[in-house]
Amino acid sequence: MRQFSKLVFASAIALAAGMGIAQAQGSLTVAMQLEPPHLDPTSAAAGAIDSVTYSNIFEGLTRFMGDGSVVPGLAESWEISDDGLTYTFKLHDGVKFHDGTTMDAEDVKFSLDRARAEDSANAQKALFAGITDVTVVDPLTVKVTLSEPNGNFLFNLAWGDAVIVAPESIENIKTNPIGTGAFKFSDWVQGDKIDIVRNPDYWGTPAILESATFKFISDPTAAFAAVMAEDVDVFTGFPAPENLPQFEADPRFQVLVGSTEGETILAINNKQPPFDQLKVREALAHAIDRQAIIDGAMFGYGTPIGTHFAPHNPAYVDLTGMSAYDPELSKKLLAEAGFPDGFETTLYLPPPSYARRGGEIIAAQLAEVGIKAEIINVEWAQWLESVFRGKNFGLTIVSHTEPMDIGIYARPDYYFQYDNPDFQGLMKRLNETTDPDQRTMLLQNAQRMISDDYVNGYLFQLAALTVAKVGVQGLWANAPTQATDLTAVSWAK
Amino acid sequence: MLRYSLKRLLSLIISLTVASVLIFMVIEVAPGDPASYMLGMNAQPDTVAALRAELGLDVSKAERYFNWASAMLTGDFGTSYTYRTPVSKMIGERMWVSLPLALYALTLSTLIAFPAGIYAAARRGKAGDVVVMGATQLGVAIPNFWFAMMMVLIFAINLRWFGAGGFAGWDKGFWTGIHSLTLPAISLALPQGAILARVMRSALLDIMGEDFMRTARAKGLSRRQALWRHGLRNAMIPVLTIIGLQFSFLLAGSIIIEQVFYLPGLGRLVFQAISARDLIVVESVVMLLVFAVIMVNFLVDLAYAFVDPRLRSRT
Numbered sequence: 163m164r165q166f167s168k169l170v171f172a173s174a175i176a177l178a179a180g181m182g183i184a185q186a187q188g189s190l191t192v193a194m195q196l197e198p199p200h201l202d203p204t205s206a207a208a209g210a211i212d213s214v215t216y217s218n219i220f221e222g223l224t225r226f227m228g229d230g231s232v233v234p235g236l237a238e239s240w241e242i243s244d245d246g247l248t249y250t251f252k253l254h255d256g257v258k259f260h261d262g263t264t265m266d267a268e269d270v271k272f273s274l275d276r277a278r279a280e281d282s283a284n285a286q287k288a289l290f291a292g293i294t295d296v297t298v299v300d301p302l303t304v305k306v307t308l309s310e311p312n313g314n315f316l317f318n319l320a321w322g323d324a325v326i327v328a329p330e331s332i333e334n335i336k337t338n339p340i341g342t343g344a345f346k347f348s349d350w351v352q353g354d355k356i357d358i359v360r361n362p363d364y365w366g367t368p369a370i371l372e373s374a375t376f377k378f379i380s381d382p383t384a385a386f387a388a389v390m391a392e393d394v395d396v397f398t399g400f401p402a403p404e405n406l407p408q409f410e411a412d413p414r415f416q417v418l419v420g421s422t423e424g425e426t427i428l429a430i431n432n433k434q435p436p437f438d439q440l441k442v443r444e445a446l447a448h449a450i451d452r453q454a455i456i457d458g459a460m461f462g463y464g465t466p467i468g469t470h471f472a473p474h475n476p477a478y479v480d481l482t483g484m485s486a487y488d489p490e491l492s493k494k495l496l497a498e499a500g501f502p503d504g505f506e507t508t509l510y511l512p513p514p515s516y517a518r519r520g521g522e523i524i525a526a527q528l529a530e531v532g533i534k535a536e537i538i539n540v541e542w543a544q545w546l547e548s549v550f551r552g553k554n555f556g557l558t559i560v561s562h563t564e565p566m567d568i569g570i571y572a573r574p575d576y577y578f579q580y581d582n583p584d585f586q587g588l589m590k591r592l593n594e595t596t597d598p599d600q601r602t603m604l605l606q607n608a609q610r611m612i613s614d615d616y617v618n619g620y621l622f623q624l625a626a627l628t629v630a631k632v633g634v635q636g637l638w639a640n641a642p643t644q645a646t647d648l649t650a651v652s653w654a655k
Numbered sequence: 656m657l658r659y660s661l662k663r664l665l666s667l668i669i670s671l672t673v674a675s676v677l678i679f680m681v682i683e684v685a686p687g688d689p690a691s692y693m694l695g696m697n698a699q700p701d702t703v704a705a706l707r708a709e710l711g712l713d714v715s716k717a718e719r720y721f722n723w724a725s726a727m728l729t730g731d732f733g734t735s736y737t738y739r740t741p742v743s744k745m746i747g748e749r750m751w752v753s754l755p756l757a758l759y760a761l762t763l764s765t766l767i768a769f770p771a772g773i774y775a776a777a778r779r780g781k782a783g784d785v786v787v788m789g790a791t792q793l794g795v796a797i798p799n800f801w802f803a804m805m806m807v808l809i810f811a812i813n814l815r816w817f818g819a820g821g822f823a824g825w826d827k828g829f830w831t832g833i834h835s836l837t838l839p840a841i842s843l844a845l846p847q848g849a850i851l852a853r854v855m856r857s858a859l860l861d862i863m864g865e866d867f868m869r870t871a872r873a874k875g876l877s878r879r880q881a882l883w884r885h886g887l888r889n890a891m892i893p894v895l896t897i898i899g900l901q902f903s904f905l906l907a908g909s910i911i912i913e914q915v916f917y918l919p920g921l922g923r924l925v926f927q928a929i930s931a932r933d934l935i936v937v938e939s940v941v942m943l944l945v946f947a948v949i950m951v952n953f954l955v956d957l958a959y960a961f962v963d964p965r966l967r968s969r970t
Contacts, residue, residue, distance in 0.1 A: 199693065199737035199931060207695020281705045285694045336739045352738060352745060353919030353927070354822060377821065379917045380927075383804055384820055388917070391811040391819035513930070543687025543932040550696060564697065 188372030190634065190653075192646055193385065193394040195401050197353065197378035200336035203322040204277060207285035209563065209644035212322035213398070214356055214376050216645035219260075220325035220341035223251055223270065224316050230423075230474065230565070230642035232320045236265065236342060246311030246596050253302045257365040259328050260346040267304040271296045273326045274306065286323040313596045317566065322643060344369040344649040354378070358648075370636075370652040389415070389629050396630040396637065398646050401515070403461040409629050420626040420639035421474045424561040425467060426516055428524060428619030431555055433579040436505055443616035445495035447485035449531040450524060456622050459519035464622035469609040470568050473623050474640070477605045481613040485620065492531040504532020507556030511537060512545045516624065517559040524559070524619075550577045561624050565643055568605065571612050580617045660957065667953050674945045675727075679720050682938055688712075689736045689932040710736050723938065732939040737931045742939045745924060752822055752836075753913075753920035757905035759833070759840040761898065764848035771848075772855025777882060779860060787852065794849025803842035803915045810838060820916035839916045843909060847901050854897050858890035865889075899955050903948040 198210040203220060217225060225235035234240075237251040257265040276282060278290035292315070295307040308315065318324065331340035339347050344366070345358040356376040360369045377394055379385045382402040388394050389409065400406070409415040428450065436442045456464040465473045468481030496504060511521040518539065525535045535557060540548070549555045555577075562570070572589035574581035585608065592604045613620070626641040636651040690706040691698065707713050711722070726733060732742035775787040811819040823835045862868060863886060871881040910922035917923070921940060928936035 197927065199933075200739055206693050207698065208693070280701075283694070283702060283706050283709070285698050285702070287699050287702050288697060351748075351824065351919060352740070353749065353923050354917075377917070379820070381914045381917065384807075384915050384917050387804070387807045387812060387819035388821075391807070391815065393811075393818045393821060541687065541930055543689070543692040543930075544685075546691045546696070547686050547688055551691065562696075 188653075190371050190374045190396065190648065190651060191377060191394045192374060192396045192398060192648070193377045193379050193388060194398050194646070195378070195380050195385070198356075201339040201347065201350070201356075202335045203325055204273070204327060205283040205285070205336075212644040213646050214358075215325075215339060215341070215343075216322045216643065217343060217647040217649055218345040218358060218374075219339050219343045219347055220322070220327070221343050222319055222321070222325045223253075224320040226320045226565075226642045226645070228638040228640055228642065228647065230472075230640065232317050235320070236270075236326055240316075242596075246313075246594075247308050249306045249308070249315065250299070251304050251306065253304065254365055255302060257342050258363055259331065259342055260340045260361060261328075261331055263328055263330055265326060265328070265342050266301040267298040268301075269326055269328050270304045271298050272329050273324075276327075276332075277324065284323055286321060289318040289321060289324060311594050311596060313593060313601055314566065320643070321565075322645070345374065348373070367649070369649050371648060374648050374651075376646075392631070396628065396634055398626075398628045398637075400627040400629050403463050403625075403627060406461070406463070406627065406629070414632060416630050416632050416634075418626075418628040418630065418637060418639040419463060420628070420641060421465065421472065422563065422624045422626045422641040423472055423565040423567075423643065424563040424624030425470050425472065425567075426464070426520070426559065426561040426621045426624050427470065428621055429558050429560055429578045430616075430618050431553060431557070431577075431579060432581070432617060433553070434556055436499065436501060437507075437556065439499050440616060441495050441499035442501065444485075445492045445499065445531065446528070446533070447616050447619050448488045448492040448495065449528055449533065450485070450619050450621070451487040451527055452482070452621055453487075454527070455520050455523050458523045459516055460622070460625065463625035463627060465625070466622050467620045469613040469620055470562070470571065470618070471605070471609050472565075475566075477602045477609075479606050479609050481609060482620075484613045485616070489527075489531050496531060496533075501532070504534065506534045506536065509535040509537050510545060510549050510555045510558040511539050512542055512558070512560060513539075514561070516561060520621065521559050553577055553579060557619075559621075563624070563644065568608050568612070571608070571617060578618055580612070580615070582611070582615065585611050663953055663956050667949055670949050671946060674949075675724055675942055676720070678938055678941050678945070679723065682934055682941075683716055683719075687932045689934060692932045693737060723935070727939070727942065733935045735928075735933055735936050737928075737933045738936075742936055745936065746921065746940060746943060749919060749921045749924050751825060752918055753906060753909060753922065755832070756836050756840055756843070756909060756918070756920060757902060759836055760843035760847065760905050761902055763840055763844035764851055764901070765898065767844065767848035768851030768855055771852040773859065773882070773887070775852070775856045776859035776863070777879060784856075788856075791849040791852045794845050795853075797845065799842045799846055800911045800915050802845055803838065803912060806838050806842060807915075820918065822918050822920075836918075839909070839912050839918060842915075843905055843912055847905065851894065851897055851901070855890065855894055858893045859886055862886045862890045896955060899951050903944070903951050906944065906947060 194213055196210040198214055199206060199208050201211060201215055203211045203215050221235045223235055223237040224232050227233055236254055236257060238254045239252045241250045253267060259265055274290060274293060274296045277284045278293050292308045292310060292312050293306060294309045297305045299305050326342065327335060328340060344361050344364045346361045348357040348359045350356045357373065359373045360371060379388050385397060385400060386402050386405045389397050406417050410417045430437050430443055432438060452466040456462060466482050467473060468484050471478050509521055509525055511517045521537055525537055528535050549558050569589050570576050571580050572586045588604060588608050592601060595601050595604060628637060630637060633654045634651065635654055638647055690703050690710060690712060694703055694706060723733060735742050735745060738745065771787050775784045778784045807819050810816045817838050818835060821835065823831045825832045868881055868885060871885050909920060910926055913920045913922040914926060925937060925940050
């Protein structure tokens with residue numbers, strides 16, 4: 163008997179151990195640097211919210227795929243009227259929110275109306291500005307009317323800020339997000355982690371993972387330690403590029419290097435003398451050695467850009483030659499502009515390492531041609547107030563992470579203060595154009611125009627750096643929007 | 656004694672009031688609007704204004720101070736701008752990490768310091784003393800975040816005895832919780848223990864020169880017996896003062912260690928809140944820490960008077 167119970171015990175342990183492994187296979191711990199302040203993607207700019215919720219918990223009418231393409235999401239199909247003003251969306255049947263309520267045209271109307279309302283707290287309210295009316299045709303059909311044609315409309319609806327939410331659950335959405343996605347929100351230990359679990363009633367292809375945990379580790383050294391100690395399975399947006407070669411050499415890990423929508427630029431205050439002179443801006447552009455910045459600040463990760471456009475986009479034009487590194491030419495241009503001995507200016511640096519490390523290198527490069535840039539380190543809140551809103555700066559470094567945001571150059575009050583009616587007209591035409599070839603041409607003209615005007619110093623496209631255990635598959639390498647889409651992620655057998 | 660206590664109480668209230676005004680002013684003066692920060696670069700001005708109104712930021716600073724201070728008197732710390740949860744709830748949750756961590760570190764530092772200090776004092780000038788003093792000198796000099804990283808490298812990455820960080824949660828069991836706090840507690844305890852050991856040693860050495868110690872020796876006690884029976888109790892007064900100070904330091908000073916080990920404690924809360932301009936969280940946590948320090952001092956003041964009757968008449 164005793165022998166028997168020992169045997170039972172031993173097999174129970176073996177069973178438990180086996181189950182333990184099987185269970186571990188079905189869960190994934192993903193680490194990232196920033197914790198979301200809350201979980202409502204429709205009322206804050208924080209990319210960390212989308213990093214957790216996009217596609218996992220919340221879905222929109224359309225959605226981004228890992229390669230940046232826009233595909234149908236909750237909308238099964240749509241029809242666009244000939245004048246480009248009316249979009250009729252046909253919704254998927256049988257979609258349920260995580261609280262069991264049905265997702266229908268009323269929810270779509272509610273979500274879009276809420277985002278464009280007078281008192282809307284949506285951080286990307288401009289995405290919805292062109293909507294004049296949202297009409298429920300029947301429970302699965304919704305008609306959206308625009309004031310003018312908008313070739314970007316389906317793209318805009320794929321943003322995390324445009325996800326579909328329900329009036330029943332909106333009140334507590336910040337702490338208990340109820341969406342339609344393949345994962346349900348489960349638990350949030352603030353300051354520590356967020357748990358999500360598989361949604362068994364998902365309308366589309368269900369998730370493979372049983373559950374996933376997001377952990378927030380802001381310190382780069384701690385991030386390195388957490389991956390090395392195998393405390394986390396995946397680290398997206400890995401903050402210490404200098405450690406990546408070590409992970410690449412380690413058979414336990416894989417390193418994914420992709421691209422983001424982040425055009426990292428040396429923004430110039432176009433209204434502040436002497437930067438109001440084209441020659442001075444041109445001189446600045448030739449004073450900068452991009453590759454030295456990519457190597458020195460990003461440890462080689464990043465793609466040089468010569469205009470404000472993502473290189474992985476088919477419409478991208480390589481204009482880096484326009485601003486090739488040439489300090490002699492730079493000095494000559496400065497002399498012609500009336501600054502043979504250079505001048506003094508300010509260089510505001512927000513916290514990310516691309517800005518702080520990159521800023522040191524840029525200041526040194528500018529000094530070579532006689533421009534003395536005083537470095538001022540600021541926190542984001544301060545940057546937004548004094549640089550972005552106050553426009554009280556000479557130079558600053560920032561990565562513009564919104565997808566397809568060349569349109570900001572058509573806003574004369576935008577912080578770098580580029581005011582060119584030709585460009586504004588170009589963007590207006592782009593909005594009114596739906597023909598893809600025409601759009602590509604207009605976008606390429608736009609890229610050339612800002613490059614010719616040397617509006618800003620174009621540095622590099624920010625790389626998306628992910629470290630994962632070898633067995634993890636199905637992760638996005640690129641970051642077409644801030645997201646950690648786990649719906650297709652699994653462990654290799 | 657009553658009059659003394661009342662006076663101490665009054666000074667406590669004044670200190671807290673002054674501290675609250677200072678904290679509010681310093682934090683509000685720093686540039687950066689919480690609403691703009693939350694809505695980011697593409698936000699439209701009317702959206703920012705709507706959010707400011709929602710957060711109660713559209714009233715004057717004086718009014719906001721009075722709202723904040725008067726609500727705090729009733730135990731209401733307000734609602735976090737970014738997390739949108741009550742600050743008192745957030746502090747309560749984080750306390751369950753920071754408080755045990757501080758206690759754990761304090762226990763460890765005392766366990767290191769007492770034997771080391773007593774041993775060094777008993778062997779004053781001999782090899783043992785030199786070794787202990789050298790070690791404590793090193794302990795004070797090593798930055799604790801560096802020491803923490805070294806421990807992670809050895810015990811988490813190479814030996815795999817501990818996780819590299821994070822907190823398992825008390826719901827997973829007491830020992831699991833303790834296990835995940837061990838490396839951070841050791842990193843915090845090292846410099847504190849080193850300081851405490853040095854204080855212990857010098858307090859004991861001071862005591863040993865006192866008349867009553869000579870009397871004790873004259874009665875026939877050995878050096879060691881005199882040290883244990885009479886020296887230690889008297890040396891405890893400065894040591895306890897230091898322990899009291901260290902406790903509030905540990906509670907407030909774990910910001911870096913909580914970053915290194917990504918622990919969801921008070922220090923990390925403040926750190927995140929500062930960069931997010933979550934002013935109300937920063938103000939409330941700092942106020943709470945000030946309150947903790949002032950309370951400890953108040954209790955220490957009372958304890959002094961209790962131990963030493965001369966203090967009561969002097970005030």
